Amino acid sequence: MARWEPGARERLVVAAVDLFTEQGYDETTVTQIAERAGVTKSTFFRHFPDKRELLVAGQETLSRLLAEGIADAPDGAGPLEAVALGLERASGAMGPQNRDLGPRLKAAVAASAELQERDALKSVGMAAAMTDALVQRGVPTTTAHLASEMGVLAFKQGYARWSESARGDADGLAPHALAVLQELRAASATLG
Template identity: 60%
Template sequence: MARWEPNARERLVVAALDLFAEQGYDATTVRQIADRAGLTRTTFFRHFPDKREVLFAGQDTHARLLSEAIGTAPGAAGPLEAVGAGLDALAASFPAGRRDFGARLLAVVAHHPELRERAAFKHAGLAGAMAEALRTRGVPEPSASLAAELGARAFDTAYARWTAPDNAEPLGLLAGEALTELRDAAAALA
């Protein structure tokens, strides 16, 4: 691949995932990722601060999608309905062609403590974005944080189900189902 070809960021993400799967996270260097993508180390560092972050590209976009959709949900929507609108918007940003990528990503993350830690950080960041959007709508604490945490957990659950080899359901449907399951489970605790 020529170094001038477009989609450098995406090429780096794919190259990193391929190398992490082939030889492990610890054994993979930034230089190897850049070489596999047909780019330079300098280009890598224009897009990512380190090799860990390459697998979590898009977190800011995901947080923005969630916040905007929660903020524009109908005024009468309750906290979980607004979170559901956020999950719908986020799910719509994942094309069906990314299922295989997602499955490979989850497998790589599951096998490395540093990546699991970063995934937990991403989860917390998305929950925080949803909680802030709910507070802006006037949802008081602890309801805003609890609804946001249920939303983040529902998305994590739906994403894992979506990437399963035997699944054909759309991510948005799975996210809605997971949110309903968690809402019902929380209600059963009373």
């Protein structure tokens, strides 16, 4: 096995998602994931404490990028404008590999209550990062929470649309997430 080959973390994530989809989360072992990724079991544990953490790989980076985009919004930008800038910043970190994993990841999560729980925790972390960034901009807490939840929903639905769209779509994730955010904004206006 190529223990020091670059990209081990990414290969572990892909291997895990593939195995979770093929045989189920509960039936997949850390040893199987490491073997599929072409690394040792100890390399797995250098990157992840357990197989549950594979689902939230990159969440810290994603949350940081969302918060940075919001923090860098121009003065006078409204909460949803700032969230849109956060979505754009975070979307820039999502490449073709993230897109290709989308449908398989969705299937793996749908088939496992434990993965659904981890996915929900990922959403909570994203919302908290955006809420904190908005509050630091002076947005009232309730408004910041609402805008952040809309941002999480826009990101998740935008990611689903992007990963399911035609492969010739070279625009990336951002246009999909921003379109969903605009739809949510319009829908919230109809709530009365």
